[in-house]
Amino acid sequence: MSSATVFGMCAAALIGLGLYGLITNPQPLRKILAFNLIGSGVFLLFGIVGRRGAGASVGNDPVPQALVITGVVVAFSATALAIALLLRLFDTAGSTTLGNPAPTCLHSDSPGD
Amino acid sequence: MLPSAPAPATTASGFLLVLSIVVPVAAVLLAFALGDRRVRQVAFAVVPIGSAIVVAVGLALPAGDGVLVYLLGAWPAPLGVALRADGFSVVMLATTAIVICAVALFAATEFRPSAADARAPFAFWVLLLAIWAALNTIFVGSDLFTLYVALELLTFAAVPLVSLRGGAETLQAALRYLLFALLGSILYLMGTALLYGVYGTLDIELLSRRLSGGVVTLLAAALMTTGLLAKTALFPLHLWLPPAHAGAPAAASAILSGLVVKGSFFILLRLWFNVLPDLPGYAAAQFLAALGAGAILVGSIVALRQERLKLLVAYSTLAQIGYLFLMFPLALDSSGRLESGQALAGGVLQAASHATAKAAMFLAVGSIYVGLGHDRITGIRGVARALPLSVTAFGLGGIALMGVQPSGASLAKELLLEETARTGQWWWAVVLHTGGMFTTAYVLVVLSHALARPDQSIVLVRTPRRSSGLTALALALCSLLLGLVPWDTFLPIPPGAASNLFGFGGLVKLGVTMLGGGALVILLSPWPRPGGLSAGWKTLMSIIGPFRRVCLGFGSLVEWGDDVLRQWSSAGISLLLCTLLLAALMFGAN
Numbered sequence: 001m002s003s004a005t006v007f008g009m010c011a012a013a014l015i016g017l018g019l020y021g022l023i024t025n026p027q028p029l030r031k032i033l034a035f036n037l038i039g040s041g042v043f044l045l046f047g048i049v050g051r052r053g054a055g056a057s058v059g060n061d062p063v064p065q066a067l068v069i070t071g072v073v074v075a076f077s078a079t080a081l082a083i084a085l086l087l088r089l090f091d092t093a094g095s096t097t098l099g100n101p102a103p104t105c106l107h108s109d110s111p112g113d
Numbered sequence: 114m115l116p117s118a119p120a121p122a123t124t125a126s127g128f129l130l131v132l133s134i135v136v137p138v139a140a141v142l143l144a145f146a147l148g149d150r151r152v153r154q155v156a157f158a159v160v161p162i163g164s165a166i167v168v169a170v171g172l173a174l175p176a177g178d179g180v181l182v183y184l185l186g187a188w189p190a191p192l193g194v195a196l197r198a199d200g201f202s203v204v205m206l207a208t209t210a211i212v213i214c215a216v217a218l219f220a221a222t223e224f225r226p227s228a229a230d231a232r233a234p235f236a237f238w239v240l241l242l243a244i245w246a247a248l249n250t251i252f253v254g255s256d257l258f259t260l261y262v263a264l265e266l267l268t269f270a271a272v273p274l275v276s277l278r279g280g281a282e283t284l285q286a287a288l289r290y291l292l293f294a295l296l297g298s299i300l301y302l303m304g305t306a307l308l309y310g311v312y313g314t315l316d317i318e319l320l321s322r323r324l325s326g327g328v329v330t331l332l333a334a335a336l337m338t339t340g341l342l343a344k345t346a347l348f349p350l351h352l353w354l355p356p357a358h359a360g361a362p363a364a365a366s367a368i369l370s371g372l373v374v375k376g377s378f379f380i381l382l383r384l385w386f387n388v389l390p391d392l393p394g395y396a397a398a399q400f401l402a403a404l405g406a407g408a409i410l411v412g413s414i415v416a417l418r419q420e421r422l423k424l425l426v427a428y429s430t431l432a433q434i435g436y437l438f439l440m441f442p443l444a445l446d447s448s449g450r451l452e453s454g455q456a457l458a459g460g461v462l463q464a465a466s467h468a469t470a471k472a473a474m475f476l477a478v479g480s481i482y483v484g485l486g487h488d489r490i491t492g493i494r495g496v497a498r499a500l501p502l503s504v505t506a507f508g509l510g511g512i513a514l515m516g517v518q519p520s521g522a523s524l525a526k527e528l529l530l531e532e533t534a535r536t537g538q539w540w541w542a543v544v545l546h547t548g549g550m551f552t553t554a555y556v557l558v559v560l561s562h563a564l565a566r567p568d569q570s571i572v573l574v575r576t577p578r579r580s581s582g583l584t585a586l587a588l589a590l591c592s593l594l595l596g597l598v599p600w601d602t603f604l605p606i607p608p609g610a611a612s613n614l615f616g617f618g619g620l621v622k623l624g625v626t627m628l629g630g631g632a633l634v635i636l637l638s639p640w641p642r643p644g645g646l647s648a649g650w651k652t653l654m655s656i657i658g659p660f661r662r663v664c665l666g667f668g669s670l671v672e673w674g675d676d677v678l679r680q681w682s683s684a685g686i687s688l689l690l691c692t693l694l695l696a697a698l699m700f701g702a703n
Contacts (some may be wrong), residue, residue, distance in 0.1 A: 019685075023685025051254070051311055063192070063309075077265075078265065081291065085272070088279070
């Protein structure tokens with residue numbers, strides 16, 4: 001088994017775990033962590049792609065590494081934004097559930113603009 | 114390392130594409146430098162400049178062989194990143210500029226920097242400019258990873274717009290939107306990684322030449338498609354859309370509903386039509402359109418049953434998004450290849466027409482909300498006398514959306530109907546007509562209440578500015594006249610298609626749509642008729658009463674189904690099922 005295969009299976013496992021957590025776990029903080037787990041899996045995938053040098057037909061392709069760095073920055077910003085929203089939600093509502101999906105605030109007016 | 118084909122060079126006016134991105138980004142930075150007080154001036158200075166750049170792109174395009182290219186740093190693909198604009202990009206760029214202008218005018222008074230709450234206005238203007246920059250990048254980007262970054266920028270700018278008011282409900286809606294959008298974009302990124310692994314490039318032009326079927330390619334295509342569907346909120350992946358679009362302030366809702374969902378939709382078009390036109394095949398295209406049909410049915414029925422005006426308009430967006438996906442099977446040619454022809458033109462035109470009409474409707478609803486202090490549909494009786502401008506804008510926007518001649522939607526529908534006849538897929542013609550009837554139905558519900566005679570004279574909580582009504586009206590008129598624009602410069606539409614709109618056949622279709630819409634209102638809308646129960650109404654009810662009860666029962670069943678689908682677990686399972694089904698269908702086609 002080559003190292004690329006081992007890392008590929010690691011990536012698949014991370015992505016699978018993350019998807020499971022993001023979909024089934026009701027807590028937003030855990031959903032955010034699960035998103036980061038999927039992200040790590042995808043970045044690992046990029047790393048394997050670069051290691052195999054598929055693009056440039058040389059030993060090591062630097063382009064996926066550049067893509068991963070950009071991806072890490074994007075994922076970091078996403079996490080920061082999500083955490084900020086979560087904290088604000090906790091301050092405002094006192095809890096952080098996403099349980100009630102109903103947008104139907106029938107018979108009650110939300111504060112106006 | 115050399116590209117396999119002669120590299121395209123930067124065209125003469127290619128730098129305009131850079132400007133279209135750099136100018137709004139620079140404005141965002143400048144706004145941070147100048148601070149709260151000046152942010153509105155910065156926005157008002159940049160909106161005309163940005164619009165002028167879009168006009169310049171539109172003028173330069175026909176001169177430059179129908180495509181503008183700019184190679185960043187003069188590096189050709191596969192290593193370099195290029196910006197590329199074609200006719201479709203220009204149509205979307207122009208639509209975005211128009212909607213941004215109108216929303217900026219509308220929000221000029223609402224989001225004034227004031228001492229009391231300085232953060233919301235500042236955030237609004239900065240986010241507006243950031244959304245503009247992200248959308249322009251999406252429309253001119255020609256590299257799948259550039260598109261990913263632009264898509265994320267768009268999400269990061271759109272999510273805070275939802276929670277501008279800062280209530281617990283809107284914060285929850287924003288968080289839900291962000292988390293689901295992140296799930297969508299990570300799926301897209303996964304597909305990008307797989308494609309890079311196989312082909313060693315992410316440039317759209319190069320990929321389209323190198324692409325061939327294969328398990329990894331098809332899986333990547335399925336992952337990217339599903340990710341984009343989640344971001345576009347196609348049924349059944351729409352759990353985030355209704356609370357987000359209904360909870361945001363009116364100006365923000367107009368941007369979110371009119372423009373933001375079109376960003377991911379446009380990337381999906383690029384992916385299917387420019388990167389992998391050979392791969393999806395008949396079954397996958399039918400599947401996407403079937404989801405679209407489901408969106409029309411569920412979105413419209415739930416819209417008809419909403420009690421709040423804003424939620425009605427938000428669910429109408431859900432239905433209209435479904436409408437956008439009907440073009441995919443119609444664009445297939447005889448060999449199962451997706452053709453960038455008349456069907457794609459119809460779809461893009463539909464997107465442009467929905468952007469302007471829906472933005473106008475949200476702005477009008479915003480004015481009504483300001484005027485009445487609520488937006489309950491049963492409570493807006495007679496509002497047409499108090500707020501004639503806003504109700505007219507809502508009505509005209511709705512009429513444009515229904516596909517009344519000569520609106521952009523009617524031209525788009527006509528183009529798509531011609532394609533259904535050409536390809537022999539009559540069932541999509543049925544869905545197109547039914548969709549038009551449903552649109553008519555929920556517009557009629559609102560208009561019949563707004564135009565009814567009020568019980569007592571209406572007292573306005575606050576008189577909305579005249580200018581806000583006028584802005585919404587201008588946007589609605591724009592949507593209504595889109596069909597008359599000579600599109601053939603930018604879109605593959607036969608010249609003179611617009612003149613076919615006026616004729617006996619068109620009038621008959623319109624009449625059928627109106628009658629069908631009226632019937633749907635009577636059968637499916639649970640709200641009491643405005644103007645009391647007249648004798649004629651009572652006789653009608655005694656005849657169709659039982660039938661109406663069955664329909665109402667069906668409606669509540671659909672509403673329950675929508676509630677279930679908007680749970681996280683069911684949305685997640687739908688997402689995975691969509692991916693697997695798309696992959697399987699594409700695999701079957703290859």
